[in-house]
Amino acid sequence: MCDVYEDEGVANDPHPLTRHLQQLTERARAFDRRRPLAWDVLLTGFFVVAAGIDYMGDGWRNIAANTDLPDWLILVLTLGMSVPLLWRRSRPMTVLAVMVGFGAVNSATGALLQVALVQLIVLFNIALRLPLRTLGWAGLLTTAPVVVGSIRFPRGSWDQQVVPQVWAYAIVALLGIAVRSRQDYTRALVERAHQLEVERDQQARLSAAAERTRIAREMHDIIGHNLSVITGLADGGKYAAAKSPERAAQALDAIGSTSRQALAELRRLLDVLREEAPEAAELAPQPALTDLDRLIDGVRAAGLPVRGTFHGHADSMPQGQQLTVYRVVQEALTNTMKHAGAGVTATVDVAYAEDGVTVSVTDTGRAGPRGAPSTDAGAGAGAGRGLTGMRERTALYAGTLEAGPRPHPEQGWQVRLHLPRTSAPLASKEPAQ
Template sequence: MYEIQYVYEDGPVTQDVDQHPLTRHVQRLTQRARAFDGRRPLVWDLLVTGFFVVAAGIDYVGGGWRNIAPNTDLPGWLIAVLTLGMSLPLLSRRTRPMAVLAVMVGFGVVNSASGAMLQIALVQLIVLFNIALRLPLKTLGWAGVLMMAPLVVGTVRYPRGSWDQQIVPQVWAYTLVALLGIAVRSRQDHTRALVERARQLEVERDQQARLAAAAERTRIAREMHDIIGHNLSVITGLADGGKYAASKSPERAAQALDAIGSTSRQALAELRRLLDVLRDEAPETAELAPQPALTDLDRLIDGVRSAGLPVRSTFHGRADSLPQGQQLTVYRVVQEALTNTMKHAGAGATAAVDVSYAADGVSVSVTDNGQGGAPSDGGRGLTGMRERTALYAGTLEAGPRPHPEPGWQVRLHLPRASAPSTALPTSKESVQ
């Protein structure tokens, strides 16, 4: 396993690949060369151009060109001009390849027509490769036509054997170089597409992580709102009742204080369990406890009653087959509705909780006859109830009771998510 680093204009991209050690070494060298070329392209262009200028100069000074030239009586200055004219333009082969090719072809025509036949003319293949690598295919076709001019001039001016022996091998060389440029270009485009796809996947992964974190923060905030809001409302009610009873019935005041302590400890325990889950420690170090269920509704209602709010509760049917998540939703909706009643219904208000389990789901109704208006917590409680209801495709209605009845009502219905229970329905009603 090793890393390949692709260097583009917007930065390097690293990819892990399994390859043979020799291939790995070659890849590393290639990537280093590409990285250097990306940082300092002029240096590489000067090196390539300088190499061919020196090679052509050696051929000119040593007279090696006379070994294959049809005409060896050409003046030295012409050979020097042709040598520089077909090698120096390489410096701009990547930025202006068609202009470079046009210049080289012009000197190439003179080279073929004069009979010098300098081998430096073959560097046109490098320019052809860059055209295939960087420019549209139609431009590549025009480049091929342009390169045929020196070849045709040389064949007509100095024929050697049949025309196909002079032209066909050169055409094959042009074709192979063009195909090589197209192959390299296709490979680079494919690599860029893969890199872009990987970046998109990383962006999508980060977005999903942020959405999951936001959803988790919302869930935690909702749980803390339900826990703290309800228990503080109960404590407030108990404190007000204890203050009223302190002067007339010390025993009732003591009972209120005991209830305040019990409710506070319960709230702290629930908060501690919730916050333990948020720690960076291992999950097994957190204190574990089941979420509230419908079996805990009686204790919830008893706590509200002890805080001074008379509550009538009615239960129809059994919740044995109701999923735990739906039970928690019902519990939290009842808890929030009673909390709002305690906060806003006013003195002398009473509440009623009706829970009905049927084959098609569970229905809950929480009503009061108070004089208060809508909750003043910025809608967080109602929003939390609606979010919990939406998780199970349920319906929730919250608002004033129909005129002329005073008070507020909350109605919840959750469709059954599993098979209906075969247990016989039972009915339980308690009033206090």
């Protein structure tokens, strides 16, 4: 297997000569892109000088059909078929028409100057940049001098004079089309790469925004709940200090324990955000359904009477769903402690069934400050961050959440959650943490 891969690597490696030619071609293209006028002047100057040498050295007489032509006519034809090459980019069809006109005179007089082949460069430029319909007209135009020469000075059969020239024009045109197709393909690849880069950056921004939302939700659940518990314990300890110092000491112990727990959870969350050695961050299991009893005990110790009832068994419910249930119960009890007022009791009811889990958290406090009732998981724009986080977690597992005042004549607030039994969160959502 290794030999095969090595052979493939050698086969795919370009030859040094090929690589050198590619580098030279790229340099020429780069120079052309930077200074197109300078390149055109150099190209035109080269052919003007070459044609001038042919004119001054009388080399043209070696293949001319008529060697008795005046020098001024040869000079005019030489310049007329070479100088227009300077404008081959801006006005290619005009340049070709001028060259073909001088070429027709060149064939008709029998001069047969080789500089007439320069029009192939213009034909290549037309095939490279202009529509194919224009290329067809240009091909017909270039055959005019050939036809004139074959009629004026026939040499053998007409096809021996016309067909080779037509084939030369066709090959140049096909070469221009091939280069054009290659350039279009390269531009398409570059554009596609640019689009992929933009999409990658957008995806990175969306992922970062989703991660910030997840972190904000986790920090809200951790800090908000524990601070509410600490506040309740501190208020209770303040009133108990005068009458029962022992109860005050118990409240202080509970405050210390809750603070350390909150600090530990917050430290674990922040360790994940550190850039250096993220794999070294402490890994601890997220809260699960088995931690609900401890959660209820902590809220009860903070001064809120809570009664918890459980029906059925979790039966290996996925960790993400367990975390969702835990956070919803936590947030519901936190809202009760913050908004329900004094003398309030709460009830947590968790029921496991074959179709999923249903959770109900009710209290007997006032309902007004906590927002309007809603059964839509995407609603609640005017609600607080806590209700929004509960709805986001619920929607992650295609569940339903109802949060609002209890029906008349009952008093208080109710949060009802139902999560269907599933093994994974929705693919369109971020994974639960």
